[in-house]
Amino acid sequence: VFVHNPYRDPVSHPSSRLLSSIESDITFLNIGQHISALSAGCLDIPLAKDVLLVGSQTNILAYDIDNNKELFHNEVSDGANALLVGSHLRNKEPLVYVGGNCSITGFDKDGCDRFWTVTGDNVHSLSILDFNLDGHPELLIGSEDFDIRVYKDDELLCEISEADTVLSLCSLGHNKFGFALANGIVGAFSGENKLWRSKSKHFPLMVTNYDMNGDGVDELVTGWASGKVDIRSLDTGQILYKDVFSSPVAGITKADYRQDGKDELICCSVDGELRGYVPSVSNEKSLGSDSLLQELSQRKSNLLLELKNFEITQHIGESVEPDIEISKVNTAVGVIPVSTQIKTDFCARIGKEDEQPHIALIVETTNNIPIQTVTVFCDGLFDGESFVVHPSSDKATTKVEIPLLPDKDITYDLAIKTFVGNPNSSQFHVFETSRRLVKFCLYVPCPVDTKPLPLGNVVFNINERLDRVKSFIESQFLYGLGENAVLSPNLEVAYMSLRTNTPVFIKVEPSKNNKVTVTSDDMDLVGDIVQSMAENLGIEDLQSVAEFPKHMCDLKEIMNKIEEFHQVRETLSAEIADHASIIRNLIVRAEDARIMSELKNMKMAYMQLYDLNREIIRGYEIRRSNHMELLDCLKIVNQTVQKATRLRVGKPKTVCTSSCRSAIKDMNQDALIKAILCGTT
The missing domain is CATH 3.30.310 (TATA-Binding Protein)
Structure with missing residues (x-):
């Protein structure tokens, strides 16, 4: 971990910064493992001092940089994919939240486990804000199963389904928050209501909040894999400012780096390029004026085009005798009967040999005017978020059927645009309708x-x-x-x-x-x-008793595998300790032989070291494979616990989670199964 502090006072802290240093204001902390998450925050309110938090796939380290002291070093079997310092509990005790393999764990300043719950998939992002405006903060969790979950204390308050993996979340003040998805979408919510969203062909890496225009309202800052950093308006999503690095963005944060009492926005690229930004009120005014002018110009163009179309249609209608059929009129201008309407409906299709069962969205006109194109927009239902049916002009009919096959049992809101007109028309009438697909539609x-x-x-x-x-x-x-x-x-x-x-x-x-x-x-x-x-x-509260024989049989097999993996891990750890002792002895023997010019003995010692090194590498590969299989098994266990908690509501749900956690810690299969089926041990 690279630490830069140009304000460090070596006189005030003569014993600090014992880490290896190449300059007076740069220090390094060697973790010895692949770093999967990094954060900083205050865990001890009276001290009012941030600590460094480093997460790996097996451990979390809390480190006091100023005093060069390790505060705690805990093992996290589910890994650490995301770290966050804050509190969403009633006692407001600061915790470091560790998002891992389908679980979230909260540690206090002493490294004690104060919070634990499970979620549907691997956690990628965490944030804290007052989601329901009740005066108490809630914990937001973004995961690989496309869901944003909101926890109030130990209880799941809300679930928001998105179209792809939730990579990053950030608070934007009050109950507003920003998000970034793996498919290139960034956006903002106000509670459960989506304010806006924007899709890019690039890959978003992270989002954070910063008041760039000095108006007292945070904007959404996004760092991209293309090296771009953009700042968007909270209300509209319009880009207010952007900059480009020569390599992907590695991290974005805000801090009082210049020690002038004001936070700066600090961005760092993968190549190590560091840039800082400060608010600019003048830029905000010019950007706001340009934005308003652009919006008004676009509105004027749309109105003029709409007026022109109305004038042409009116002129054609006045020149046609009343008893002449519409089909005999020059339909290039898109004239259709005023009674034309669009009807929509859903229908289940059982499927055939070459067709998968699905729900069909049926769109049809109320007369003989054909449908030229139907476009359906819906988040999370289609791969590209939209589905277009555009038959050739000679095959256009008054009825179009669109297959729908949702991956999840959630409610979908469909926005439907239907283009209606005769085949030889150059202009079509667009009917906009909306339909809601109920949760259990399949x-x-x-x-x-x-x-x-x-x-x-x-x-x-x-x-x-x-x-x-x-x-x-x-x-x-x-x-x-x-x-x-x-x-x-x-x-x-x-x-x-x-x-x-x-x-x-x-x-x-x-x-x-x-x-x-x-x-x-x-x-x-x-x-x-x-x-x-x-x-x-x-x-509000619902207790239940369940019976799932197949799931419980599979769970027993998984728990047995986990015990075997733990035994293998302990055996491999003991072998590594033995090898370390042998290596030390061989190095001493080889060095003694070199000093005594006994080349034959020195060669033998190094050959033994070479063979031992190969054994260590093989042991490492076995341990790595064992660890990956262990993570897969733990994921299944956590997902099963999460399914069990969804069979209860309120306090019984909290009791079920706590009971399952205790049983997993004790590796007690019977207690875990009882907690899953009955809600308590």
Whole structure:
């Protein structure tokens, strides 16, 4: 780790900076491992001094640079992909949050574990802000499964699904935050509402906040793999300032580097080029004026073009006799009947041998005017975020069908633009419509006695009327209750998944204290239904009992593998320690032989060193392979725990997480399985 401090006073701290140094203000800290995350922050409020935090794939180090002292050095089995100093807990105790392999761990100033939870995939980014404006900060987590999760204390408050891996998050004040995705998208949210987004062909590496124009409102700063650094308006996403490095951006931060009481924006490239930026009020005024002028000019051009089209259409309409059909008119100007409208609908397609089951979006006109083009925009549903159907002019019809196959069970908002007009028209009428694709759209009703019956299920009780449960099903499933549903005395519905071709059953028994049973072998799906039902019905606390034999059998195998990997790791560590002792002896023998001019003995010693070195390299490769397999197994365990927590809501969910954490620490398989199925040990 390279540390630069031009303000260090060697007289005040004569014993500090014991790290290797090439200049008086530059020091180096040798970690000895690949560094996967780097951060700094204050963990001890009374001292009011930042500490350096270094993360690797196996450890986290907290280091006091001023006193050249290690504060704590902890092992993190899930690795450290992201580090953040702050607090989202009620006691406001500063923690260093470590985002790793499907888990987040919080350590205090002494290195004690104060917070732990699991998430759906590897964590790439962390941030803290008051997401729901309740006066208490929440923890934001961005991960590889395209989700941004918001945690309030130990409870999952909200999930926002994006179109790709969430690489970076940053707070922009109040409940606003910026984000960067692996597909080149950067943008900003205000709570759950997206303010804007912008897509680039380049790869964003990181985002941070900085008030560049001095107006008291932070802008979004983005560093790109192309070497570009741009600063965007929080409200619109318009670029206010940009600069370009000759190599990719390595890091961006803000700090009072010049010690003048004002923070500067500091950017560093991979090649080591460092640039600092300060706010410029004058630039903000000119950029704001240019922006307003450009926006007004564009609006004027659009209005003039629209006016011209209206005038041409009116002129053609006045010159045509009333009894002449539209089709006989020169349709180059795009004249269509005023009664033309667009209808949209969804329909399930079971699929054929050469066609995958899917949901079809049907777009059609209300008369015989053909559809020339349909463009559908939706985040996360299509690879390019849009889908275009443009048939040849001789094949244009009044009806277009677009296949939809969501990867995840979430709600999608579709923005549809339909171009309508006759084939020989040079201008088309554009109809803009929007439709919402419900969360469980890929599940079509099937008979409640469908066989075979899944072995997995979750059972819980709710204090709600049966009509409200029916309303929930009607609003979240594309076909609602369906014609096969049993409505009395118990509510029983069954659905077949178009994605996996497996059934899911929901049964509500009012006579048994509103007992709800959700049956499916898909633990993720059951968790989604439980969470969606709790949100829709306003349930704050929900305890459940689950049964997933296949998942638990797989989990036992994984836990056995983890024990084996830990044993192999300990054996390899012991062998490395033995080899280190032998190496020291061989080096001493070789050096003694050299001094005594005993070349034969010296050669033998070095040959033994060479052979031993090859054994160490082989042992390292085995240890590396063992570690990677261990991480894969730990990821599966953490994901299973995360699935188990989604079967509960509120306090029972927190208890389940804590119980699973304790069982994993103790490597207690029985306790872990009990915590997953029953919510507690």
